[in-house]
Amino acid sequence: MTTEARDALIACIPRLRRYARALTASRNDADDLVQDTVERGWSRLALWRHGSDMRAWLFSIMHNIHVDRFRRAEPPMEEFGDETPSGAVPAHGMELRDLESCLRRLPDEQREVLLLVALEDMRYEDVAAALGIPLGTVMSRLSRGREKLRLLMEGQPQGASLKVIK
Amino acid sequence: MSDQMNPIDESDLHAYVDGLLPVARVAELEQHLAHHPEDAHRVAAWRAQNAALRATFNPVLAEPLPPQLVARPFVRHAANDRQYWRQIAAALVVAIVSGSAGWLLHAPTALDSAQRFNVPLNTDGSLALAHQAAIAHVVYSPEVTRPVEIGAEQEDQLVKWLSKRLGSNINPPKLGKLGYELIGGRLLPGQTGPVAQFMYHNVAGERLTVYVTTDQTQNKDTGFRFAQEGPVNVFYWIDGKFGYALSGGMAKGELARIATAVYEQLQKPT
Numbered sequence: 001m002t003t004e005a006r007d008a009l010i011a012c013i014p015r016l017r018r019y020a021r022a023l024t025a026s027r028n029d030a031d032d033l034v035q036d037t038v039e040r041g042w043s044r045l046a047l048w049r050h051g052s053d054m055r056a057w058l059f060s061i062m063h064n065i066h067v068d069r070f071r072r073a074e075p076p077m078e079e080f081g082d083e084t085p086s087g088a089v090p091a092h093g094m095e096l097r098d099l100e101s102c103l104r105r106l107p108d109e110q111r112e113v114l115l116l117v118a119l120e121d122m123r124y125e126d127v128a129a130a131l132g133i134p135l136g137t138v139m140s141r142l143s144r145g146r147e148k149l150r151l152l153m154e155g156q157p158q159g160a161s162l163k164v165i166k
Numbered sequence: 167m168s169d170q171m172n173p174i175d176e177s178d179l180h181a182y183v184d185g186l187l188p189v190a191r192v193a194e195l196e197q198h199l200a201h202h203p204e205d206a207h208r209v210a211a212w213r214a215q216n217a218a219l220r221a222t223f224n225p226v227l228a229e230p231l232p233p234q235l236v237a238r239p240f241v242r243h244a245a246n247d248r249q250y251w252r253q254i255a256a257a258l259v260v261a262i263v264s265g266s267a268g269w270l271l272h273a274p275t276a277l278d279s280a281q282r283f284n285v286p287l288n289t290d291g292s293l294a295l296a297h298q299a300a301i302a303h304v305v306y307s308p309e310v311t312r313p314v315e316i317g318a319e320q321e322d323q324l325v326k327w328l329s330k331r332l333g334s335n336i337n338p339p340k341l342g343k344l345g346y347e348l349i350g351g352r353l354l355p356g357q358t359g360p361v362a363q364f365m366y367h368n369v370a371g372e373r374l375t376v377y378v379t380t381d382q383t384q385n386k387d388t389g390f391r392f393a394q395e396g397p398v399n400v401f402y403w404i405d406g407k408f409g410y411a412l413s414g415g416m417a418k419g420e421l422a423r424i425a426t427a428v429y430e431q432l433q434k435p436t
Contacts, residue, residue, distance in 0.1 A: 003371045005415075013235055018226040022219065031232075038235055046308045049397050050415060099218045117184055118216040119223060124186065139177050146180070150211040 005045050008054040013038060015120065016058060022115050023066065025104060036069075037062040059120070059130045063112065102152035110145030113138055174198040179205060183212045292385050292409070293393065294357065296402045299377035299411030300395035302354055302363050307373040307414075314350030314365050324351050328362040332380045334408070338364040339376060339428045346374060346424065356381055374414030374421070376428060382409040390425065392418065401425035405432070 016037055020030040040061050041048075048057055103111060112131060116122045124142075128135045174195055181187040182195050199206040306313055316324040321338070328336045331353055338348050346366035354361045356379050364376040382404045393400045395413075399421050402411035410432070412425045 006371075013231055014227045014229075017229070017231075018223045021226050022223045035235065043308075046304045046398075046415070047396055099215075099222055103219075114215075115219065117180075118219045121184075124181075139180065142180055143176055146212045146215060147208070149215055150208065153211070153215070 005048055005050070005054070009038070009041050009045060009058070012055050012058050015055065016062060019059070019115055019119060020062065022103065022119060023108075023111060033062060033066060033069075036065050040065065053126075055120075056122075056126055056130050059116065060132070063131050066108075066112075098153060102149055105152060106145050106148055110141045110148065113141040114145040114149070117142060174205075179209055180212070183209055183216065292382075292388050292391065292402065292404050295377075295379060295382070295385075295404070295409045295411055296391070296393040296400045297395060298356065298361075299375070299402065299413050300393070300398045300400050302361075302377055303375045303398050303400075303413035304396075306352070306363065306365065307375060313373070315352040317350040318348040320350075321348065328353060331360045332362055332378070334380050336362050336378055339431045341366055341424060341427060344424055344427055345369065349373070372414065372416055374412060374416065374424065377409075377411040377413065379409040380407050383407050385409070390422075390429070392422075403429070408432075 016034050020033045024030045024033055041058055113127055116127045124138050128138045178195055325337055345368045349365040349367055351362055351364040354363055358381040362378045365373060367373045385404050388404045390403050397415055398413050399418050400411050400413045401421055412428055414421050
């Protein structure tokens with residue numbers, strides 16, 4: 001492997017950690033996800049195309065690992081979210097902590113898109129490429145994710161839009 | 167109203183929030199917001215979300231990296247390579263059974279990203295040489311603990327051993343003047359017999375491998391040829407029963423310079 005590729009990979013690790021922390025339910029899950037992503041990245045580094053976007057490549061790897069491993073854990077997380085009375089989400093104050101709990105209540109695929117856009121400043125086309133989904137799907141997930149998060153943060157009842165998986 | 171002519175849609179609102187709206191449309195959109203307080207409210211809320219997400223999670227960027235994130239993968243790399251080897255071995259079985267050289271890279275188990283390797287169908291066996299050399303490069307060049315079987319410090323032994331196994335005098339080319347030092351070499355299984363691989367690195371840690379076969383009796387001599395196998399560039403040529411392939415991740419021009427030096431040395435063995 002070249003030092004250029006190594007340096008590029010190491011430089012991406014803090015971003016992977018930030019994203020994983022926002023994406024997953026616990027710090028342990030986030031650490032595991034980053035660890036697996038970085039290891040897979042190292043083991044395939046010789047296959048990374050020079051000059052291509054290392055960050056997009058790594059986020060794509062992370063997405064695949066997340067889908068494989070963490071998405072199965074989604075239903076209990078949703079249940080937990082639904083058991084939380086909506087009155088427990090105050091409309092004002094302690095907004096940053098609220099944000100985390102509201103974020104957890106978004107469906108995984110909406111949270112992924114929102115975070116890649118908001119935290120990573122990715123263009124919509126790059127999000128589509130990293131997640132392997134059409135641009136239209138990116139836009140609809142972004143739109144639904146943002147609206148759902150807004151309503152949760154404003155303490156409005158979710159009604160039919162909050163679906164329990166399974 | 168202007169938005170009747172060129173309607174502002176939902177995706178424009180998002181692009182505006184994310185700074186991705188073409189500058190030419192910004193004024194138009196802001197005018198739309200001035201007349202649509204509900205949209206303005208949503209846009210403001212989404213902007214606040216972006217800011218809150220960054221405020222919440224940006225501190226992670228500044229956290230020191232756990233050492234195992236940088237160090238542990240290297241330790242565990244050997245395990246990954248063992249896994250690669252099992253996959254390669256499985257692919258080789260398929261290749262031998264199918265009796266087709268091109269199969270090696272088409273076999274789904276060869277490498278996860280074998281599909282990245284753009285393998286043209288050809289009947290010229292020389293291209294198989296380039297493919298195999300590229301695989302051997304990809305498998306061994308990332309190795310940290312055991313990139314070679316015999317190191318350069320035992321070059322005499324390495325030369326004697328590989329020459330004996332390949333049944334011909336095999337000397338690693340000297341590339342020190344070009345900035346590449348010999349790390350060592352190893353013996354590999356080729357199409358019909360043993361193959362030698364020599365590995366070099368430069369001060370930047372970039373590695374290149376020279377792959378030498380002695381089973382090219384079925385193929386005609388070739389001039390210099392170039393192949394690109396995913397991220398690996400390969401220069402290769404066939405000279406009598408010998409096949410040579412030089413593989414590395416460096417630019418084509420740089421690799422060509424090295425290949426020329428290798429070729430010249432092989433023409434005038436000293």
